[in-house]
Amino acid sequence: MRTRPTSGFTLVEVMVAIAFIAVALLGLLAMLSTGYNSVAAGGAASKATDYGRQQIEFLKNVAVNDARFANGNDTPETGVTRTWTVAQVGLTATPNRLWRITVSTVVRQNGTAAGAPGLVLETMRAE
Secondary structure (H helix, E strand, C coil): CCCCCCCCCCHHHHHHHHHHHHHHHHHHHHHHHHHHHHHHHHHHHHHHHHHHHHHHHHHHHCCCCCCCCCCEEEEEECCEEEEEEEEEECCCCCCCCEEEEEEEEEEEECCEEEEEEEEEEEEEEEC
8 A cells, every 4th residue: 555645734733823023013013003102202302302402492582672582482383382482591680691491392192192291492692
C-alpha cells in the first residue's frame, strides 16, 4: 500500500498563526492611535506658543499710553482662547516704569483643551 506524503499545515497551526498575526496587528493599531494623539497635542502646543508670542510681541511694541496696552482677551481663531494681563512692577516712576506682560493661551481640539490649563508666557518690558 502506498501512502501519500503529507504536506501543508494542520488546522491548529493555521489558527495559532492567525491569532499571532491578530495580536501583532492590534498592538500596531494601538501604537498608531497613541502616535496620532501625540502629534495632535504637539500641534496644539505649537499653535498656543505661536499665538502667545504674537501677543507678547505686539504688547512689547505698542506705546505704554496706547489704549491697546491693557488687559484683555480674544479668540484669534476657532478653538483658540488668549488672555493677557499687563501689570506695573514695583513703585517705579515714569520714564523708568517696568511692566510684566503675561499671556495665557488655550487651544481646544474636539471640545477638549489640549495641555490644560494652557500655555502661559511671561516677559518684562521697560517703558
